[in-house]
Amino acid sequence: MDFTAVLAQIKPKLGCVTDNLAVIEECISRAVDAKTDLIIFPELGLTGYFLKDLVPEVALRLDSPEIQRLMQLSRSISIAVGFVEVTDDYRFFNSAIFLENGAIIHLHRKVYLPTYGLFDEQRYLARGERFRAFDTKLGRMGLLICEDMWHMSASYILAMDGATTLICLSSSPGRGIGGESLDSATAWQQLTSTTAMFLNCRVLYCNRVGFEDGVNFWGGSEYVSPSGESINRGKIIEEDFITANVDEGCLRRERIFSPMLRDENLFVTMQELRRIEREKVR
Amino acid sequence: MMSGLPTNTELLRRLLVNFVRDEVHKVGLKKIVLGLSGGIDSALVAFIAAEALGAENVHAICMPYKSSNPESEAHARLVAAACGVNFEVIPITPMVDAYFDIFPDADNMRRGNKMARERMTILFDHSALLRALVLGTSNKTELLLGYGTLYGDMASALNPIGDLYKSQVWQLSETMKVPRVVIEKQPSADLWAGQTDEEELGFSYRRVDELLYRMVDQRLNREELIETGLAGDFIDSIYSKIQNSHFKRRLPVIAKVSNRTIDRDFRYARDWGK
Numbered sequence: 437m438d439f440t441a442v443l444a445q446i447k448p449k450l451g452c453v454t455d456n457l458a459v460i461e462e463c464i465s466r467a468v469d470a471k472t473d474l475i476i477f478p479e480l481g482l483t484g485y486f487l488k489d490l491v492p493e494v495a496l497r498l499d500s501p502e503i504q505r506l507m508q509l510s511r512s513i514s515i516a517v518g519f520v521e522v523t524d525d526y527r528f529f530n531s532a533i534f535l536e537n538g539a540i541i542h543l544h545r546k547v548y549l550p551t552y553g554l555f556d557e558q559r560y561l562a563r564g565e566r567f568r569a570f571d572t573k574l575g576r577m578g579l580l581i582c583e584d585m586w587h588m589s590a591s592y593i594l595a596m597d598g599a600t601t602l603i604c605l606s607s608s609p610g611r612g613i614g615g616e617s618l619d620s621a622t623a624w625q626q627l628t629s630t631t632a633m634f635l636n637c638r639v640l641y642c643n644r645v646g647f648e649d650g651v652n653f654w655g656g657s658e659y660v661s662p663s664g665e666s667i668n669r670g671k672i673i674e675e676d677f678i679t680a681n682v683d684e685g686c687l688r689r690e691r692i693f694s695p696m697l698r699d700e701n702l703f704v705t706m707q708e709l710r711r712i713e714r715e716k717v718r
Numbered sequence: 719m720m721s722g723l724p725t726n727t728e729l730l731r732r733l734l735v736n737f738v739r740d741e742v743h744k745v746g747l748k749k750i751v752l753g754l755s756g757g758i759d760s761a762l763v764a765f766i767a768a769e770a771l772g773a774e775n776v777h778a779i780c781m782p783y784k785s786s787n788p789e790s791e792a793h794a795r796l797v798a799a800a801c802g803v804n805f806e807v808i809p810i811t812p813m814v815d816a817y818f819d820i821f822p823d824a825d826n827m828r829r830g831n832k833m834a835r836e837r838m839t840i841l842f843d844h845s846a847l848l849r850a851l852v853l854g855t856s857n858k859t860e861l862l863l864g865y866g867t868l869y870g871d872m873a874s875a876l877n878p879i880g881d882l883y884k885s886q887v888w889q890l891s892e893t894m895k896v897p898r899v900v901i902e903k904q905p906s907a908d909l910w911a912g913q914t915d916e917e918e919l920g921f922s923y924r925r926v927d928e929l930l931y932r933m934v935d936q937r938l939n940r941e942e943l944i945e946t947g948l949a950g951d952f953i954d955s956i957y958s959k960i961q962n963s964h965f966k967r968r969l970p971v972i973a974k975v976s977n978r979t980i981d982r983d984f985r986y987a988r989d990w991g992k
Contacts, residue, residue: 614726
């Protein structure tokens with residue numbers, strides 16, 4: 437179905453859940469006023485990114501008042517938002533939830549925690565263990581958090597699980613100033629476009645902006661159609677509020693023109709992956 | 719030899735201007751203070767700060783010593799006028815001379831370090847006076863080579879150009895229209911008459927930037943560096959310079975006795991809560 441989605445390209449304050457929640461609520465109310473169907477926030481939008489030892493301090497349980505508040509707001513709009521989740525056994529996850537009709541429809545815990553270069557996530561966070569598509573009133577979707585998308589298997593699984601919309605919440609640091617755009621922006625744009633094209637899925641990518649200790653987050657949130665074309669793209673390194681008109685016809689036509697996903701052979705893929713797994717264990 | 723490093727100067731300008739604006743405003747301040755030497759690094763930082771915060775919120779201080787080249791102050795004045803920032807001259811001769819009256823035999827290195835630290839105390843005093851953050855003006859080349867005074871010119875609250883090689887400082891200065899005479903003159907620490915960086919270092923910035931870029935940024939190993947035409951002994955000498963100056967780029971070493979030692983297992987971003 438056709439729907440409208442807002443990519444809220446915000447600038448979270450590091451470690452300030454209350455302040456960030458206020459910004460998020462403001463965006464939600466603006467999106468609701470504009471009769472938008474879905475609003476997406478960046479990875480760790482409630483907390484900021486380079487949390488380090490702040491992780492336990494900003495972590496929220498799924499039954500926390502903050503999450504309850506967002507659930508309540510989801511009666512008027514579907515919401516995808518990122519935060520640090522703490523479980524009963526005190527594991528901390530880089531999580532994203534999809535909220536709709538006052539409930540959590542889906543919880544995704546980031547599987548691929550980058551721990552190289554400027555990243556140090558696995559030092560502080562526990563790893564998620566699943567990729568699952570889920571049904572929403574806007575169609576079947578899949579959630580990814582930033583680095584997850586750099587693993588082809590993640591998007592592939594979601595697409596094979598029936599997702600036609602891939603939502604990616606991101607806190608991508610800008611780096612590499614030799615080219616036309618930031619190297620990291622160029623790489624991401626190739627990735628979202630290629631992923632959309634390979635899997636005949638639309639991609640809704642929401643990246644944050646602002647600086648943390650001199651590291652910039654480059655924004656450039658975008659809606660990429662199932663043909664791989666970037667339809668809407670947010671500003672680079674400035675806050676933005678991007679409204680995308682997601683067109684069902686685009687998806688239908690692409691799946692007729694290039695039915696690669698239909699022809700994907702799950703049997704062959706599984707057989708070969710099992711073999712590889714077996715041979716690696718040997 | 720590469721002609722400059724691959725740099726999109728318009729993009730870089732936007733990033734650095736945003737960086738200064740964001741990091742200053744988020745701590746609840748509006749102003750910055752910086753030392754303006756008459757050289758290109760501080761000139762570029764003044765231009766970036768003026769664009770980020772408005773020239774009226776930028777306070778540039780020129781701090782000559784009696785042996786400084788008078789041309790330096792004239793260039794500092796020219797830069798301040800070109801970007802419209804506040805400008806003040808505070809000579810450091812009385813304070814520095816009062817100290818070295820006690821140590822008349824002190825060598826050039828001690829004198830140079832003392833001058834750099836004298837300037838630092840003036841900048842941080844003005845930080846309190848003006849409610850302004852001190853902007854650093856050390857570039858990546860000198861930071862990596864350790865060509866600076868610890869707690870002197872290396873001290874600052876924020877450094878917009880610390881990830882830019884000297885060659886990139888030149889490139890960005892062109893884009894930002896830093897006065898040509900400042901771009902074209904020989905870089906100098908101006909501690910004594912006729913001193914130039916390149917003579918003192920023993921190699922040109924262009925040459926060392928090429929090596930540093932390939933070694934540090936692109937992570938070429940020694941064999942690969944030699945294949946690009948760089949000399950083995952040059953590579954080795956720069957490698958040792960980086961290694962031996964590493965202490966200047968770190969916080970003081972703390973003896974660990976507890977379970978949570980600052981910066982080792984007590985880790986927070988400086989922008990904590992900002």
